[in-house]
Amino acid sequence: MIDNKVAIITGASRGIGNAVAVQLARDGFAVAAVGTSDEGRIVENLNAIRSMGQPFIYIKANIASQSDRKAIEEKVMDVFGRVDVLVNNAGVAPKVRMDILETTEESMDHVLGINLKGTFFLTQAIARAMVKEIQMYQGFSPKIINISSVSAYTSSTQRAEYCISKAGISMITTLFADRLSEYGINVYEIRPGIIYTDMTAGVRERYENLINNGLTPIKRWGQPEDIANAVSVLCSGKLDFSTGEVINVDGGFHIRRL
Numbered sequence: 001m002i003d004n005k006v007a008i009i010t011g012a013s014r015g016i017g018n019a020v021a022v023q024l025a026r027d028g029f030a031v032a033a034v035g036t037s038d039e040g041r042i043v044e045n046l047n048a049i050r051s052m053g054q055p056f057i058y059i060k061a062n063i064a065s066q067s068d069r070k071a072i073e074e075k076v077m078d079v080f081g082r083v084d085v086l087v088n089n090a091g092v093a094p095k096v097r098m099d100i101l102e103t104t105e106e107s108m109d110h111v112l113g114i115n116l117k118g119t120f121f122l123t124q125a126i127a128r129a130m131v132k133e134i135q136m137y138q139g140f141s142p143k144i145i146n147i148s149s150v151s152a153y154t155s156s157t158q159r160a161e162y163c164i165s166k167a168g169i170s171m172i173t174t175l176f177a178d179r180l181s182e183y184g185i186n187v188y189e190i191r192p193g194i195i196y197t198d199m200t201a202g203v204r205e206r207y208e209n210l211i212n213n214g215l216t217p218i219k220r221w222g223q224p225e226d227i228a229n230a231v232s233v234l235c236s237g238k239l240d241f242s243t244g245e246v247i248n249v250d251g252g253f254h255i256r257r258l
């Protein structure tokens, strides 16, 4: 077993997950970065993690696949021998935005299969590994951090399946926080607002206008690093008497205004 604490970050090949992986490596974690891309296509992003000088592996895996989830757990345990943090960040938007009266079963299965089912069963597998290590060794204080969205509570009728998946992640947070509290495993949810990544590339102009017109009290795009900093704080142990907590990293989007 290596001395570094070990963090698994899903969706770390780009965007928010990549920034989280860089930050946790900067904080001294060994990092297992998960994504579906071939390693050769994301060399620069992976090098950003590697350049922090901590032990690092990339695992090409689809979290919607049972065998891939098993492979993630096995690879991390084989290479590092421990897991201290799971950041459930991997997620997709619908391939096509469609009015809720037109949403297809195919799109629902695709989005829920990755965002919800994949996240649930990866969490279950890694939580079991965390429980085992707590029972075998002293000094472990594992954490699970779910990246949901303001879409967990905000209606977008053009992407119902995404909103439903994110509302489901909020319940995954509550359920695992409750179940795992007896082992000292804390579970948190981060709700990002509008973040400047590939996911928002297709709606950049629209969101730009909304932000400029006052959609968020803090008038700027969120950056992947905003989320990475929040993850870093949650992993620091300074919030260890909190579990099931939701951290809004959204420029104040959640504030109701009159």
Ligand SMILES: NC(=O)c1ccc[n+]([C@@H]2O[C@H](COP(=O)([O-])OP(=O)(O)OC[C@H]3O[C@@H](n4cnc5c(N)ncnc54)[C@H](OP(=O)(O)O)[C@@H]3O)[C@@H](O)[C@H]2O)c1
Residues within 6 Å of the ligand: 010, 011, 012, 013, 014, 015, 016, 017, 034, 035, 036, 037, 038, 061, 062, 063, 064, 089, 090, 091, 092, 114, 147, 148, 149, 150, 191, 192, 193, 194, 195, 196, 197, 198, 199, 200
């Ligand atoms: N951007 C925003 O405004 C925003 C706001 C709220 C919440 N979020 C949430 O934050 C998370 C990250 O979003 P992002 O903006 O960084 O998105 P992104 O730039 O589109 O990146 C998505 C990441 O998820 C990975 N991924 C997708 N499907 C996967 C699968 N089946 N198995 C494993 N990895 C998979 C991708 O890896 P590959 O490319 O290698 O497949 C990629 O690394 C998502 O859960 C998203 O819903 C984003």
